[in-house]
Amino acid sequence: MESTDSNSVHDATAAALGFYYQSQFALLTLISQEADDAAVAIERLDDVELKANGQTLLLQLKHSIKDNPPPVTLACVAFWKTLKVWIDAIPFVSLADTTFHLVSVGSVPSNSPLMALCDMQTDRESLLTAMLVEACRVVDERAADKAAGDKLRHGPRAAGCEAFLALDASTRLSLVRRIRIQHGSVSIGQIPEALSKRMHLIPKEQRFQAAERLLAWWDQQVIYTLCGKRERVIQRSELQHSISSIIAQLDDEKLVADFDLVSHPDGYEADGMLYRQIALVQGRSSDVSRAVREQWRATQQRSKWIVDKPQMRSKIASYDAKLAEYWSDRHARMAEDCEDLEASEVGAKGLELLRWTHDLAPKDVEPISPSWSGHYYVRGTYQVLAIDLQVGWHADYLKLLKD
Template sequence: MAEQKRRSVAHSAEAAALGFYYQAFFALLTLMAQETDNAAVGIEQLDDVDLKADGHNLLYQLKHSISNTPPLITLKSTALWKTVRVWVDILPALTLSETTLHLVTVAKLGPDSPLIVLTKNGSDRSELVDAMSREAQRVVDARAAAGKAGKQLPYADRIEGCTAFLALAETDRLNLLRRTVIRDGSPTVATIEENVSEHLKLLPPEQRPTVARRLVEWWDRQIVYSLCGKRNRVISRAELQHQISEIVSDIEHDKLVPEFEVASPPEDYQPDGMLARQVKLVGGKRSDLSKAIREEWKAREQRAKWLSASSAMAAKINDYDLVLTEHWSDRHDQMVEECSGLDDHGKRKSGLNILRWTHEEAPGAVRPIATGWNAAYYVRGSYQVLAIDLKVGWHADYVKLLGGTE
């Protein structure tokens, strides 16, 4: 029973996470589809996704599902009535004549559903108003009857939407539905990158997957920054177009991009124990260790990213490791000579200077891995990667003390 509950909680968390990503990347697809230069999009403002274009507001309420066969959208659907409640709540903040309300769902509409009129621009919504009013009243009456009979109240997931809809005057119900559109059968989050690629028709076919992948990664960061207050809440089409141009330029010039400069390792990240042993051997402080762990993670992730994109990067990474090792060797060999007569305290102090050199001076002393590269984390972190393999070290006798071979 406990295992079943754990799986249920994990499934719920997974669905919620994918639902949020769906919001973010649906916003990207929506902005890419715009043709007007003044279009801009944001998420989690008035609605899941808000688009402004040519003085018009388009609000999107999104209903994602990780099910292969999500239930059909009907007049009885929880998704419909939860959406109605959200829209009724924000009506006072809207100029309805300048707003279009979209319910976007990966599910399909039920066959012969009266909701089909919401998929057709300009269609008559009066019969749908009557149908929704009857359904809302049925839910309210059923709860009232259950309450009088002392039974458990049904429809807890729909009642707020139903009562909100009935609280509107009939003309307001009709006006709300006149501004409403349903888009069913929307693509799922799993196909977002492929869908982004399809919008890049002006690019050569061989560039589209790479541009789409990097664009999605950039967009993901921008959405997080917007929610954290690190940037404006909305992202403009001009900004999106500029980023596409930047990515294309990088590809055409074979430019390496620092993708982890502002990233942080996950809280549960556990580096190889050799990293900490190397730092401890020279008496490194907590700050030395935390910097080493952070930069090692960044460099390791960057290496993996480059290699997944191109196996040819293996030679470039290896050659640069040799460059880093040579710079380290020049300093380490000199240190070994100078501290040959020192006690362990003196050797530890000298070794700590070498470790701190990799963080403070090496990024400026060693040439970058590629022209135009200026992110210090790759040099700093690569030294930690090499230290884990005992190809470099900080203490004069690190090989012997850490179990390596001369």
């Protein structure tokens, strides 16, 4: 088959991007909500349907891939087609609890009557009059064309104009009062960056990567909604859960052993409790020097993580608890074995437990994250816990160190 350029007549790029824009804009809308009950649906009552705080917001999206998107005016097809969609939806919504948004990449000209729809506080009476005049013009000119046997003008706008004129005056005014145009909106290529700016819990350097992962998750959910594999509505709570999972993934991938092979400053001394704990089990100078070195490294690593990623606090605390549990199993068994032993033998057993934290614990306990490779963290954290008396090496360390 010969390679040919894309046939512009059948090129579906704009249509495909238009639907993809609906999906991504729905995500951008949902992540911007603060209400816990916020939820969106795509391609149901409108392009995007948002429910929050007991209110319904119907969004009709007009995307463009042109460098200069067409403006939104009272005569444009997009406006009247959108109006027809909303009029058709009126029987299915509570008009008093529903707001209708036209989101457009193009802008509304400053002299257009539609500027009144860019601010919900603006009076709509003059706009309503202009809309009635335009709708009547379209209907009258089509009637004249039909009577003259000519080709009917304004075909794409006709249904919207006729439906608007068919509404009773009260419904027409209520509808116009609940419309808002959000013009000059972000285009599809700008959405990942806009998303990243809303991910405030994630360090700045990771936000764009997180936004891309969130979009991948979102795309799958949208596909599932459209093919019936899940309910049509996507809840804000689901979005929050996905963001939490992404944060955890990024944490795991970004944990770097910053202090591997880094020596503590000359003259550094650890907390006195570290030395007292080791002295109880007759630890040698090599045991002490190793414990001090690893305690310094682990302390520096913990501090750096907390400064760089405040959300690491809970992960550090959980891992401390895991290390304490591994120690507890060994300490309890050791204490039982020491019940009938001499003091020197009890100390020897404690020294074995101390050396287990140096030699075997980094292999016995799974790392704080799958990518972590710094053995000093387990060794040094055991010393941090020993300083706080959360662990100890002697069978009776709490009793002996109570003062």
